[in-house]
Amino acid sequence: xxxxxxxxxxxxxxxxxxxxxxxxxxxxxxxxxxxxxxxxxxxxxxxxxxxxxxxxxxxxxxxxxxxxxxxxxxxxxxxxxxxxxxxxxxxxxxxxxxxxxxxxxxxxxxxxxxxxxxxxxxxxxxxxxxxxxxxxxxxxxxxxxxxxxxxxxxxxxxxxxxxxxxxxxxxxxxxxxxxxxxxx
Amino acid sequence: xxxxxxxxxxxxxxxxxxxxxxxxxxxxxxxxxxxxxxxxxxxxxxxxxxxxxxxxxxxxxxxxxxxxxxxxxxxxxxxxxxxxxxxxxxxxxxxxxxxxxxxxxxxxxxxxxxxxxxxxxxxxxxxxxxxxxxxxxxxxxxxxxxxxxxxxxxxxxxxxxxxxxxxxxxxxxxxxxxxxxxxx
Numbered sequence: 001x002x003x004x005x006x007x008x009x010x011x012x013x014x015x016x017x018x019x020x021x022x023x024x025x026x027x028x029x030x031x032x033x034x035x036x037x038x039x040x041x042x043x044x045x046x047x048x049x050x051x052x053x054x055x056x057x058x059x060x061x062x063x064x065x066x067x068x069x070x071x072x073x074x075x076x077x078x079x080x081x082x083x084x085x086x087x088x089x090x091x092x093x094x095x096x097x098x099x100x101x102x103x104x105x106x107x108x109x110x111x112x113x114x115x116x117x118x119x120x121x122x123x124x125x126x127x128x129x130x131x132x133x134x135x136x137x138x139x140x141x142x143x144x145x146x147x148x149x150x151x152x153x154x155x156x157x158x159x160x161x162x163x164x165x166x167x168x169x170x171x172x173x174x175x176x177x178x179x180x181x182x183x184x
Numbered sequence: 185x186x187x188x189x190x191x192x193x194x195x196x197x198x199x200x201x202x203x204x205x206x207x208x209x210x211x212x213x214x215x216x217x218x219x220x221x222x223x224x225x226x227x228x229x230x231x232x233x234x235x236x237x238x239x240x241x242x243x244x245x246x247x248x249x250x251x252x253x254x255x256x257x258x259x260x261x262x263x264x265x266x267x268x269x270x271x272x273x274x275x276x277x278x279x280x281x282x283x284x285x286x287x288x289x290x291x292x293x294x295x296x297x298x299x300x301x302x303x304x305x306x307x308x309x310x311x312x313x314x315x316x317x318x319x320x321x322x323x324x325x326x327x328x329x330x331x332x333x334x335x336x337x338x339x340x341x342x343x344x345x346x347x348x349x350x351x352x353x354x355x356x357x358x359x360x361x362x363x364x365x366x367x368x
Contacts, residue, residue, distance in 0.1 A: 002283035010288075064269055065280070077258070078255040081255040081258070082252060096249070103190050133313045133314040133316070169313065172314065
């Protein structure tokens with residue numbers, strides 16, 4: 001459950017910054033939805049940790065686990081706060097977008113063309129993250145979103161991918177999306 | 185300044201989890217040190233945002249910037265909380281380490297051998313992040329630490345590297361460190 005909390009909290013931060021960059025309320029709403037999942041998991045972790053403490057008569061481990069879960073929960077709260085900037089209808093200032101784009105790690109939007117080597121392959125087959133440094137964090141397919149895609153998610157022509165990764169990997173990623181290069 | 189805050193807060197989270205995995209107080213102390221930097225930047229951002237609001241007679245942008253900075257500050261506070269688990273002298277439970285190692289993104293420790301292709305090259309020359317997905321977040325050289333190395337940081341034989349990246353990139357990274365493979 002801690003693994004799940006950590007993964008979701010990291011996805012929430014990435015999505016929150018994406019929502020800000022693309023001024024997109026649907027992504028921002030997903031961050032709020034994920035917060036509910038985090039809260040449920042957080043409560044279950046607390047319960048289990050205390051039950052285990054009673055059974056083992058050992059409080060140290062329960063304290064550490066609750067503390068870690070509390071910190072992860074606080075991170076996800078911050079992600080919601082960032083996402084709420086988008087939901088508040090304040091026109092986002094270009095400086096905000098730039099400050100996210102120009103970090104060491106950036107967020108970029110690519111569209112999978114028909115001739116792209118990414119089309120009709122799963123993320124697991126492509127190994128994009130370990131081959132290019134770019135993580136696909138969300139996919140927009142027609143009007144539907146896929147948030148936090150897994151290894152089994154297949155990319156289709158026309159998909160719009162939101163990806164996170166090093167600035168140096170962006171050009172290669174966009175070329176893979178457009179089909180300008182086929183070498184991953 | 186927002187870029188700086190965002191970069192530092194992300195480094196803090198990575199280092200906090202690293203401190204937990206390796207039960208390392210020096211890394212945990214660095215997280216606390218970086219929190220001071222965050223706090224200074226946070227105060228300066230607030231001042232500047234309010235001054236600009238007065239000058240432009242426009243409160244909307246100041247509010248958004250302060251809100252974003254507040255969220256990033258909260259993220260860095262959470263990183264400190266995670267790091268403090270290590271500083272509290274509670275023996276870390278293996279489950280905690282596993283929960284970090286087994287996420288989608290993992291943290292790994294490699295040692296640069298003399299025959300490694302990484303030796304005596306800068307991170308900028310190597311393009312590790314975009315070629316392998318692995319980010320070097322800290323380097324231990326003899327008894328000294330280099331936290332958040334830049335493009336200009338040169339890797340030396342004997343360096344121990346803490347790197348973050350996709351599980352699928354770990355083996356390749358360790359082979360590059362040991363010299364078992366030279367192809368980045």
